[in-house]
Amino acid sequence: MSLELKNVSRTFNGITAVKNISITAEPGEIIGLLGTSGCGKSTVLRAISGLDNDYDGEISINGNTKKEVHDTTGFIFQEPRLLPWLPVLDNVTFGLKGSRAEKVQRAKEYLESVGLSGKEQLYPRQLSGGMAQRVAIARALVTSPEILLLDEPFSALDAFTKMQLQDLLLDVWNTYQSTVVLVTHDIDEALYLCDRIIVLRGQPGVIDTELVIKEERPRARGSQEMAEYKRKILDRLDLNNAHSYTS
Amino acid sequence: MAKNQSELASVLVTSRGVKQKSVRVKKQYKGLQSIMLGSILPIVLITVWELLSRIGFFPSYQLPAPTVIFQTIVGMAQDGTLWGHIGITTYRVFAGFVLGTIAAVILGSLVGFYKKAEQLFDPMIQAFRSIPSLAWVPLFILWMGIGEPSKVTMIAVGVFFPIYLNIVSGILGVDRKLIEVGKMYGLSTFQLVRRIILPASLPSFLVGLRSGLGLGWMFVVAAELMGASQGLGFLLVVGQNMSQPETIIASIILFAIIGKLSDWVLKKVETRSLHWQDRLVK
Known part of the structure; x- marks a missing residue:
């Protein structure tokens, strides 16, 4: 369940996207990778997932440093990426092994936990964006991954669905205590979910700051403390110059 | 009361059945309509062709009826x-x-x-x-x-x-x-x-x-x-x-x-x- 990145860099056609990223995640920790667009957050996540194995440096998952997809890792993409020819139920059982009955039972449990019971036989074209993303979440969680990688999973959703799914994620995390790496550009989301926020900056992206959020969960959205943290992050990203407009 | 409820339920069921039936009839009707629409032109053409052949406008050794x-x-x-x-x-x-x-x-x-x-x-x-x-x-x-x-x-x-x-x-x-x-x-x-x-x-x-x-x-x-x-x-x-x-x-x-x-x-x-x-x- 341990995850460790040592000096991970990635170069695309001579252009370095991220440089010397070192992160150690405690088991069960939720880590946020935060940064502006193009700073290489997703690149780091893809390297961890094993979908991209042309990086330099070392990534060790439970001590295994092979550059490949590990079956202990789950990935929730920015888009639902459901297979359009399979109904919801078969999309969720897609990555499961074992007998059909077992798979169906597990899938039904998870569909219920994302609030989609009764929708098993629908096809992806019949789902709304939020429902499709919930199916994608169920599909990633149903294999009980020890490490869960999320690439801006809620960014395409409306504000209400987003909050709902964030709470859902925390619920699931409470039950399974997976180690989570969440890539996001939404500061509020990072503050609401993460134990630790790693701010990436620049081109090539490097780690700028690490922020440990000690608040107990469930956290109040938009509390005083959160606003304080948010100000700090915005400062680090040089985005907090609102006063220069007002003065 | 219970009887009333069950009656009500049966009414609901039958009304739903009627609705399904009417949907099906509507579908059939639509299918029939599209077939009819599609056959208008061929029928007109064939009729005109037949008439013109009969009156000898098309010579039968070139275009028979x-x-x-x-x-x-x-x-x-x-x-x-x-x-x-x-x-x-x-x-x-x-x-x-x-x-x-x-x-x-x-x-x-x-x-x-x-x-x-x-x-x-x-x-x-x-x-x-x-x-x-x-x-x-x-x-x-x-x-x-x-x-x-x-x-x-x-x-x-x-x-x-x-x-x-x-x-x-x-x-x-x-x-x-x-x-x-x-x-x-x-x-x-x-x-x-x-x-x-x-x-x-x-x-x-x-x-x-x-x-x-x-x-x-x-x-x-x-x-x-x-x-x-x-x-x-x-x-x-x-x-x-x-x-x-x-x-x-x-x-x-x-x-x-x-x-x-x-x-x-x-x-x-x-x-x-x-x-x-x-x-x-x-």
């Missing part, structure tokens, strides 16, 4: 020759179609999946494609005689190209994002092919099948014109040689009917297997 053509078909059906002609033509198309499809699936998958196979085969296949397929006819006849093998090969060649091209482009066009999902679940190459690449390229494959079948019907005419003793294409030759336009037109109409029928079967298969597609419904 629809009824005469219909009688020709019925006559052939009665003396039994019709079924032989239809049977042998359909058999030729079917055999050529199956052979062409098998070849296209094998080569198309190889070229789609393996870069090396693409480099090896694709340039040559593309070069062959630029030869008009009918140009092969004399060569095939020289090699295989005027019997069945040359005709079936000819049709297979025609069927091959659209299917091949569609398979290759279908496989190359599979969304990388879906393949990544498969990789994330640790699928092997074979599993990736079976569970993601094949279903994802199925739409394009079916388009290829349909256009391949269309070409198959085209090539069977060419093949039968070249030399045959039976078949719908042979009827065309007979009609020409014996100055019987009604035989020619009867043959054309029969081609249209079976061609349309075979395409309809494929279209049914297509809608069946692609019901998951998010398409525009008019």
Whole structure:
């Protein structure tokens, strides 16, 4: 369940996207990778997932440093990426092994936990964006991954669905205590979910700051403390110059 | 109270049943309407044609009346020759179609999946494609005689190209994002092919099948014109040689009917297997 990145860099056609990223995640920790667009957050996540194995440096998952997809890792993409020819139920059982009955039972449990019971036989074209993303979440969680990688999973959703799914994620995390790496550009989301926020900056992206959020969960959205943290992050990203407009 | 409730429930159930029934009736009505709309033009054309033939506007040795053509078909059906002609033509198309499809699936998958196979085969296949397929006819006849093998090969060649091209482009066009999902679940190459690449390229494959079948019907005419003793294409030759336009037109109409029928079967298969597609419904 341990995850460790040592000096991970990635170069695309001579252009370095991220440089010397070192992160150690405690088991069960939720880590946020935060940064502006193009700073290489997703690149780091893809390297961890094993979908991209042309990086330099070392990534060790439970001590295994092979550059490949590990079956202990789950990935929730920015888009639902459901297979359009399979109904919801078969999309969720897609990555499961074992007998059909077992798979169906597990899938039904998870569909219920994302609030989609009764929708098993629908096809992806019949789902709304939020429902499709919930199916994608169920599909990633149903294999009980020890490490869960999320690439801006809620960014395409409306504000209400987003909050709902964030709470859902925390619920699931409470039950399974997976180690989570969440890539996001939404500061509020990072503050609401993460134990630790790693701010990436620049081109090539490097780690700028690490922020440990000690608040107990469930956290109040938009509390005083959160606003304080948010100000700090915005400062680090040089985005907090609102006063220069007002003065 | 309980009784009332159950009564209420039964009323609800029956009203729902009525609703479903009315929906079904509506659907049937809609289907009937579209059939009627589609048949207006043909009926008008045929009537006008029949009238003009009757008053002698079209000379009967050039364009006989629809009824005469219909009688020709019925006559052939009665003396039994019709079924032989239809049977042998359909058999030729079917055999050529199956052979062409098998070849296209094998080569198309190889070229789609393996870069090396693409480099090896694709340039040559593309070069062959630029030869008009009918140009092969004399060569095939020289090699295989005027019997069945040359005709079936000819049709297979025609069927091959659209299917091949569609398979290759279908496989190359599979969304990388879906393949990544498969990789994330640790699928092997074979599993990736079976569970993601094949279903994802199925739409394009079916388009290829349909256009391949269309070409198959085209090539069977060419093949039968070249030399045959039976078949719908042979009827065309007979009609020409014996100055019987009604035989020619009867043959054309029969081609249209079976061609349309075979395409309809494929279209049914297509809608069946692609019901998951998010398409525009008019």
